Amino acid sequence: MEIIIDKELIEELLEFARFKHPNEAIVLLRGDIKEDSISITDYLYPPYGFSNRSSAGFPTHMIPLDFRIVGTAHSHPTGPNTPSIVDLHNIYGRLMVLLGYPYNINTVAAYSKNGEKINIKIID
Numbered sequence: 660m661e662i663i664i665d666k667e668l669i670e671e672l673l674e675f676a677r678f679k680h681p682n683e684a685i686v687l688l689r690g691d692i693k694e695d696s697i698s699i700t701d702y703l704y705p706p707y708g709f710s711n712r713s714s715a716g717f718p719t720h721m722i723p724l725d726f727r728i729v730g731t732a733h734s735h736p737t738g739p740n741t742p743s744i745v746d747l748h749n750i751y752g753r754l755m756v757l758l759g760y761p762y763n764i765n766t767v768a769a770y771s772k773n774g775e776k777i778n779i780k781i782i783d
């Protein structure tokens with residue numbers, strides 16, 4: 660399993676993380692699910708999303724019924740792009756992308772809903 664993401668799209672997510680810093684940024688990812696990969700196509704800002712320095716979230720009952728939502732991406736302003744315990748207990752959808760400080764391609768990581776790290780393929 661790997662996720663495929665456009666370079667431009669990942670740059671936009673990183674830009675959003677920088678904009679929200681020092682608070683966390685969170686978005687819903689939409690994509691196409693294939694047998695062995697998920698292609699991220701676009702993202703949405705979650706309705707009534709909230710964030711502070713150590714967490715970000717949204718009321719899940721406010722999420723539009725959208726079968727193309729495959730997971731979430733959020734930033735970690737304090738650094739590591741490894742999931743916190745809270746993250747692992749709150750994975751929404753099939754995958755979670757973490758944007759670690761200082762927000763560049765090397766600090767992006769993706770995890771499956773089981774908490775396993777998954778490969779990110781960035782395409783130009």
Ligand SMILES: [Zn+2]
Binds near residue numbers: 734735
């Ligand atoms: Zn987190």
